[in-house]
Amino acid sequence: MKTHILLARVLACAALVLVTPGYSGEKIPVTGSGFVAKDDSLRTFFDAMALQLKEPVIVSKMAARKKITGNFEFHDPNALLEKLSLQLGLIWYFDGQAIYIYDASEMRNAVVSLRNVSLNEFNNFLKRSGL
Numbered sequence: 001m002k003t004h005i006l007l008a009r010v011l012a013c014a015a016l017v018l019v020t021p022g023y024s025g026e027k028i029p030v031t032g033s034g035f036v037a038k039d040d041s042l043r044t045f046f047d048a049m050a051l052q053l054k055e056p057v058i059v060s061k062m063a064a065r066k067k068i069t070g071n072f073e074f075h076d077p078n079a080l081l082e083k084l085s086l087q088l089g090l091i092w093y094f095d096g097q098a099i100y101i102y103d104a105s106e107m108r109n110a111v112v113s114l115r116n117v118s119l120n121e122f123n124n125f126l127k128r129s130g131l
Contacts, residue, residue: 039068042064042067042090042101046059049081055094058098060100062106063103066088089104090103091106
């Protein structure tokens, strides 16, 4: 009799394990067209946003260190990207294949001297290449 009770308890526990959603350690914070962030890294946030933007998003290491908290709607992800960039001090660009996001402190300016080509030739090259 004790064996039957023990077997019944083991089977009940096994059934609970099978029907209870598991916890894999990874968050799945996207709900519909929104995202709930609680001290999440920007990389996690933009991974979720990439689904709505329908473009891959690459976040620099420095930008990924920043944290974000809030309830965000992805109805207009482009406007949200612009707004967050201004609020969090981010810069971003789209090269036609992916969106790249950097911390504003990573931006650098440089002056290059043109030794082998004239400025006019360089400008013509930029126009031809669409830059």
